[in-house]
Amino acid sequence: MHVLGIDAGGTKTVCLLADERGMIVSEGRGPGANLLAAGELGVEKVLHEVMETAIGDRAITPAAICLGIAGVDREDEARTVRAIMRRIGYKSRVLVVNDALIALVAGAQDAPGIVIIAGTGSIVYGRNAAGEAARAGGWGHMIGDEGSGYWIGREALAAVMRAADGRGPATQLGGDILAHFAVDDESRLPRIVYDRDQPRMSVAALGPIVERAAELGDAVATRI
């Protein structure tokens, strides 16, 4: 007997094939598959690819598939993803949950616990001893995801533009981010960011720059 476990986040998707002892047999990797950001077709394409890669040429039908996927918070959204899995055609038992739950189970197994995720997006998810779950945040790049990589990068870029305009305090983030994108003038930053194929990921990638500037004592970076 084999099972598939899939972790579909905002930036990458990992699919593991395991045997009945829980030993990992193989792995498939793909880009992000957040239902809110990638859309149904995008999610279907990524899931199909990572499962095909993990199973490869083996004559295996997984007995069960557990899919933890970002952007799935409501029963109707889980239903959408189960329909995607049916279209892909695996006749396995499929369990669809938010990606925060699989992170919690990975860390706390069945014990009560809270998981705080700050990746490309952010969410907090917890479950008590009675099995009752609660969440906060995780509402996506536009209206939530406070503390996520994207949020940190967006705050940093906004602070750099304010400093360049003379509307905000000077910050070493300006020079750091100009160097990161290899340009010499803040007014070029907006178009560089917006013109990327994946503008949100290029913004989220600024997180480590902000962290370093904060460690060096930059007041603007520290406030972010």
Next chain:
Amino acid sequence: MHVLGIDAGGTKTVCLLADERGMIVSEGRGPGANLLAAGELGVEKVLHEVMETAIGDRAITPAAICLGIAGVDREDEARTVRAIMRRIGYKSRVLVVNDALIALVAGAQDAPGIVIIAGTGSIVYGRNAAGEAARAGGWGHMIGDEGSGYWIGREALAAVMRAADGRGPATQLGGDILAHFAVDDESRLPRIVYDRDQPRMSVAALGPIVERAAELGDAVATRI
């Protein structure tokens, strides 16, 4: 002799055909054509359509075209737009400027002045008696546009999600925005917003709701 004047903003584009006395002969309208948001091909399509509509069946070659376009702040960006205009094929003299400048000239003619624009995006632009210009803001939806319709709507949605999570103070914006989108539960808001063809415009459309809530004394709306 005829001239064309085009105002290409984030949400709509207006093209006016005028005769040598400055009398408006006809008008063409299209969707937004912000270079940062719509991309080169999107801008080309919109500009082509509004100019064709304004000129119609008239056997007219405009002597000059002035194009004020959002997202054009640097000489290389203006060059990109002039190349678009050449591809469209009008053999007229073409002047490409930021859309904030045409708003300033419309209000202040050649006198010194400052224009503050808060539409889908936001920018402040001014020119002194010596003709020296300066700007602040206008850096687009991700990293600027403070005070714009999109920014106001985004802040409102984030506040509503925080209130629903129990992370922020209660606000009447929750009920107002649920009613606006005709849903009964905040957890449905993210997908409604992200699934729209034009998510930023649907967020910017929340501006009047925030204004009304602030007038009614809602503390969260007032702070936005």
